[in-house]
Amino acid sequence: MHYVYFLQSQSHPGQRYIGLTSDLKARLAKHNEGGVPHTSKFRPWRLVTYVAFCTRTQAAQFERYLKSGSGRAFANRHLWTP
Numbered sequence: 001m002h003y004v005y006f007l008q009s010q011s012h013p014g015q016r017y018i019g020l021t022s023d024l025k026a027r028l029a030k031h032n033e034g035g036v037p038h039t040s041k042f043r044p045w046r047l048v049t050y051v052a053f054c055t056r057t058q059a060a061q062f063e064r065y066l067k068s069g070s071g072r073a074f075a076n077r078h079l080w081t082p
Helices: 024-033 056-066 069-078
Strands: 002-009 016-021 045-053
Touching: 002 024, 002 056, 016 024, 016 056, 024 045, 045 056, 056 069
Parallel strands: none
Antiparallel strands: 002 016, 002 045
């Protein structure tokens, strides 16, 4: 399985991150260890939600959509918790 995941910073709640992985547990650990330069300064991170896909292509397309303007609006309405 391939996962598109949503993280929110616990130290800076306004900071959010959307990513793609095939090993969700290991990827979250890497974010929280500071192993991802883009997210290291906002540690620790909590997993808000994730969506599973059978193929990497489908997951990558969904991630790309979520990072677009209309995709961000969709995610804000339906996927982020208040």
